[in-house]
Amino acid sequence: MPQTFDNYDKSLYLEWHRETVEDVDFEKSLIDIRHNLKANSQGHLSSLAQLLIQIKVRTEPECRLQSKGLLTGEFQLPINSFSEQSSPDNFDALFKSVDSIIEKCWRKNAKRKSEYVSSQNINNEITDLIRTSVVCPTLLHAKMFSERLQSWRDFIPEDEINEYFDKIDRIVVDEEAKPASGYFAYHALVYFIDGLIIEVQFYSLLSSAWRNMSHKLYEKTRIGSSPFMGPGSPEARLISLGHMLHLAEFELNRLTDDLKRTI
Numbered sequence: 001m002p003q004t005f006d007n008y009d010k011s012l013y014l015e016w017h018r019e020t021v022e023d024v025d026f027e028k029s030l031i032d033i034r035h036n037l038k039a040n041s042q043g044h045l046s047s048l049a050q051l052l053i054q055i056k057v058r059t060e061p062e063c064r065l066q067s068k069g070l071l072t073g074e075f076q077l078p079i080n081s082f083s084e085q086s087s088p089d090n091f092d093a094l095f096k097s098v099d100s101i102i103e104k105c106w107r108k109n110a111k112r113k114s115e116y117v118s119s120q121n122i123n124n125e126i127t128d129l130i131r132t133s134v135v136c137p138t139l140l141h142a143k144m145f146s147e148r149l150q151s152w153r154d155f156i157p158e159d160e161i162n163e164y165f166d167k168i169d170r171i172v173v174d175e176e177a178k179p180a181s182g183y184f185a186y187h188a189l190v191y192f193i194d195g196l197i198i199e200v201q202f203y204s205l206l207s208s209a210w211r212n213m214s215h216k217l218y219e220k221t222r223i224g225s226s227p228f229m230g231p232g233s234p235e236a237r238l239i240s241l242g243h244m245l246h247l248a249e250f251e252l253n254r255l256t257d258d259l260k261r262t263i
Helices: 010-020 026-040 044-068 089-091 097-108 138-148 157-163 205-219 236-261
Strands: 129-138 168-178 181-193 197-204
Touching: 010 026, 010 097, 026 097, 044 138, 044 168, 044 197, 097 138, 129 138, 129 205, 138 168, 138 197, 157 181, 157 205, 181 236, 197 205, 205 236
Parallel strands: 129 197
Antiparallel strands: 168 181, 181 197
16 A cells, blocks of 8 residues: 555655546535536525425324324424525535645545545545434434435325426435444435535434544544544543443433333
C-alpha cells in the first residue's frame, strides 16, 4: 500500500489521486459537483419532504395504537432545511463538505487496487453526498418509521405517486451500526430515477444529544486513530455511553411489550 494511505494527509492524497486515478484537479471537480447538487436537487428534496410528511402522519398514530398508548411523541422532520431560500445555512449543511468527500475517497481507495473512486463515479460510490435525519421519540419509533418508508408504495395511492413521487425509483432501509464509535440507528437511501441519492438517518430523541457530541469524535476516529483513548478519557466514556443508550433503548422496547400486556 502506498505511503499515502498510512495516515490521512489531504495534500498527499490529492497528489496521489492526480497521478494514479485521474489527471484532474480533484478538489475543484468536487466543488463543481457539490455546486451542481445544490442547484439541481430542490425538486428531489421537495418530493422527499412530502413523502416524510406522509409517513409521519401514518406512523405516529400507529405507534400509539400498537403500544396501547405507551409510546407517544412526534417525529421531528428536517423539511425546514430543504429550501435554500428559507434556511440557507441548514440547506448547505445537507450537502457533504468537499473536505469530508476527499477524506472518504481516501478511505475507500485505500482498500482498492483498481476501479478507484473518482469524479466520474462519485455519485454512485458515495451515497451520502446529500444527507439528512429524522429525530424519533424512541428507537422503536425509528424502526417503524423506516419500515413504513421502505414500503411506501404499498399504502400511498397510485395517483399521488404519479403526481408527487414519480422521481423516486426505490428506497432501501437497513440498520446502521458503528460499534467502534457507539453509534446505532436506522438509515435509508432514497434513489431517484435520474441517479441522485439522498441518505436519511433515523435516530431516537434519547441519542440525539449523544449524536451531536460524538460527531467530532467520529470524524477523528474514522481516519485511523484508535477509538479508545484510554480508560476514563472523555472519548472512551462517550463511546461507552453510546452503547449504554443502545441497551437502554432495547430495554425500553421490552418494557413496552411487557406493560402493554397488562393494559
